[in-house]
Amino acid sequence: MSQTSGAVSTARDYYNSEDADSFYSLVxxxxxxxxxxxxxxxxxxxxxxxxxxxxxxSQLEGLASGTQVLDIGSGYGGAARYLAKTYGCHVSALNLAEVENQRARKLNQEQGLADKIEVIDGSFEKLPFPDASFDVVWSQDAILHSGNREAVVAEVSRVLRPGGQFIFTDPMQSDNCPAGVLQPILDRIHLQSLGSPRFYRAAASQHGLKELGFEELTR
Structure with missing residues (x-):
């Protein structure tokens, strides 16, 4: 596994734990x-x-059997299986927790999808792929665990093909969040900070990505 930030190592330890695996698999x-x-x-x-x-x-254009997708922080691989089943995509599912990856490989095999999904142990801060390898990079509630989110965006940009799409969800703080107000939450989830819409827009622009849409789901 590539060298990672302290935040990523903390997340890896948590998601490899018996408590986390039991919670996410059963609850x-x-x-x-x-x-x-x-x-x-x-x-x-x-x-x-x-x-x-x-x-x-549904927000992505052109998903089909020839589409090469990279899911960063893929967990148990549920999204990868959905994309493979529904659209016939080939998915590289990169995830740092070996316990989750073992479960993902088992589920892929049981559902007859092992030929369409490759599960890879690794960190999204240093992606083990050549430049311009993927049509789509996908991520769900994972980038918050990075201690270097700009590096993640840079790596995503590097591995996307020209015209490729990056779609992700992430818990964020608002652009005008007062300093310190989130500290109790950050302490509880072992993070130094959260990203914000302003941060991700700036990082994406810096690394050559154009914003196509943003959806806020705060309630």
Whole structure:
């Protein structure tokens, strides 16, 4: 595994832990570990999480059997399996937690998708791929765990092909968030900071990415 920031190493330890694996596999539904889109308070976590994946996929142009997708921070690989099943995409699912990756490989095999999904142990701060390798880079609620988010955006830009698309979700702080107000939350989730829309826009622009859309889901 490539050298990573302290924040990424902390996340790796957490997601490799028995407590985290038990929680996400048993309580969260075993397919996804990201935040879901809820239509009512009665929605199951599994269904809401699946809704997020479907909504994101609907925002992308040209998904098809020849599309090469990179999912960074892929967790149990639920999004990769959805993209492979629904659109026939080939997905490289890169994730830092070996425990999650073992479960993802097992699920891929059980669902007959091992030929369409490659699960890779690694960090999104230094992607182990050549330049211009992917049509789509996808990420869900993962980049917050990086201690160098600009490096992640730079790596995404590097591995995207000309005209490629980068779609991601991430818990963020507002552009005008008062200093210190989020510290109790940051302490609880072992982070130094959160990104913001302003930060991601600036990083994307600096590394040659053009914004196509932004959707805020604060309620």
């Amino acid at each position: 969260w539904g075993g397919e996804d570990i990201h935040i879901g889109l809820y239509e009512s308070g009665e929605d199951a976590i599994f269904d809401a999480s699946r809704r997020t994946v479907a909504h994101m996929a």
